[in-house]
Ligand code: BES
Ligand code: ZN
C-alpha cells in the first residue's frame with residue numbers, strides 16, 4: 004500500500020473508494036457539501052431517510068453509478084462529535100481501510116479534514132496514517148487457499164485542503180509510517196510460529212534490523228551466556244534443544260543527553276517447563292517473546308527517527324521447555340548480579356531471564372532509566388484483561404512520562420503499587436529470592452517485586468503486557484494475533500523526553 008498526501012478539494016477527487024466520516028446529528032456541511040451537490044444531494048437524502056444512521060463504527064457503501072469520478076463513497080459513522088478524539092480517529096481509519104479494501108484498490112480518505120477538537124492537521128494525518136497502516140496489517144504468509152481473491156489497496160491518499168496543511172500532513176505521514184511499520188515488524192515476529200521464530204531467528208532479525216539502521220547489535224550464544232554469568236537465562240534454556248541468545252542493540256545519538264535501557268522478555272515458546280502448562284494455556288505461548296519484539300522494534304524506530312536519546316535494547320531469548328536437562332523445582336540459580344534464585348515453579352521463567360537482563364543493563368550501561376516489557380503473568384490478565392497493561396514503577400516521574408505517552412497513542416497502561424511487603428514475600432529461606440510469591444495473592448505485583456530485587460538504584464518501570472500483547476479478536480486497528488503493544492508509546496515517550 005502506497006500512502007501519500009493529496010492537496011485537493013473533495014469534489015475534485017477521482018478514486019475507487021472515498022472514505023467519509025459522519026458525526027451523528029450533523030448535516031452534510033463543508034467540505035462535503037459540493038460533493039453532495041454533485042450527487043444530487045444523495046448523501047443528505049440518505050441521512051434524512053435514516054437508512055444510514057452514523058452511529059459510532061457503522062459503515063455504508065454508496066455507489067455513485069458512474070455519475071462521479073469517485074466510484075464508491077464509504078461512509079463511516081463517528082457517533083457524537085463531543086465524544087470524538089484522536090484515538091477514535093485512529094479507530095475509524097482502521098475500520099475504513101479494512102472495509103475499503105473489499106471494494107476497490109485506490110482509496111482517498113477525507114478523515115484528515117474532520118473537525119476533531121483540539122487537533123491540528125499534523126495530529127489528524129498522523130492518526131489516520133497510523134490507523135490505516137496498522138489496520139491493514141495481515142499475517143497470511145502461510146495461507147495457500149483463497150489468497151488470490153485477497154484484495155489489497157494500492158494507494159491511499161490523505162486529503163489536505165491547503166498547502167501548509169499538506170506540508171504538515173506529509174511530515175506526519177513520514178513519522179506515522181516509520182512507527183507503524185515498526186509496529187507491524189514486531190507483529191510479524193510475534194505471529195511467526197515458535198519453531199520458526201526461535202532465539203536464533205530473533206538474533207538474525209535483530210542483526211538485520213540493526214544493520215539497516217546503523218545500530219550496533221551484539222548477540223551472544225550459549226557458551227557466551229555461561230561465560231558472562233547470565234545464569235538465569237542459561238538455567239531456563241537448559242530444557243530446550245534451541246540455543247538461547249542474549250541480544251543487545253545499541254543506538255546512540257551524538258546529541259543525546261540521556262540513555263534509556265529497554266529490556267524485553269524473549270521466551271520464544273513457553274511450555275511451562277517441567278511445571279508444564281495444561282490444555283488451553285499453551286496455545287498462544289509463542290507470544291511470550293512480545294516484550295523482546297517490541298524492544299527490538301522500538302530501538303530500530305528510535306534509530307530511524309534519529310531520536311536524541313541513546314537507546315539500549317536488551318533481549319534475553321530462549322525457549323522454556325521440559326527436556327531431560329531442564330531446570331527443576333528446587334534448583335538454585337546464580338544470576339548475573341550474583342544474587343541467587345530458588346526455583347519453585349519453572350513456569351515463572353520470565354522473571355528469571357529478566358533478572359539477568361535488568362542487572363546487565365544497569366551495570367554495563369548506567370542508564371538514566373530502565374523500562375522492561377514482559378508478558379509476565381496470567382495474574383495481570385485477570386486484573387486488567389486484554390484492555391490494559393500493568394505499570395509498576397519505582398520512580399513517579401518515569402511512570403508519569405509513560406502514562407502521558409500512552410494517553411497520546413491509545414495504548415492503555417494502568418499503574419499498580421509496589422510495596423516493601425511484596426519484596427519481602429519473594430525472599431527465599433535458602434537462597435536470596437524465590438521465583439513465586441504466595442498463591443493467589445497479587446501475582447502481578449510479586450512478579451514485579453521479584454524484578455525490583457535486580458535493579459539497584461536506576462529509575463525503573465515494568466510493563467506487564469500479558470493482556471494486550473496478543474489478542475484473540477481483532478480490534479479496529481489491531482488485527483487478531485500479535486499487537487506490537489508498546490512500540491508507539493515508547494517512541495512517543497522517548498521523543499517527549501528528548502525535547503526536555
Ligand atoms: N508467559 C506466562 C504468563 C502469561 C500468561 C502470559 C497468560 C500471557 C498470557 C508466564 O511465564 C507464566 O507462566 N506465569 C505464571 C507464573 C506463576 C507460575 C507464578 C502464571 O502467570 O501463571
Ligand atoms: Zn511461564
Ligand code: ZN
Nearest residue numbers: 270273291353
Ligand atoms: Zn512466560
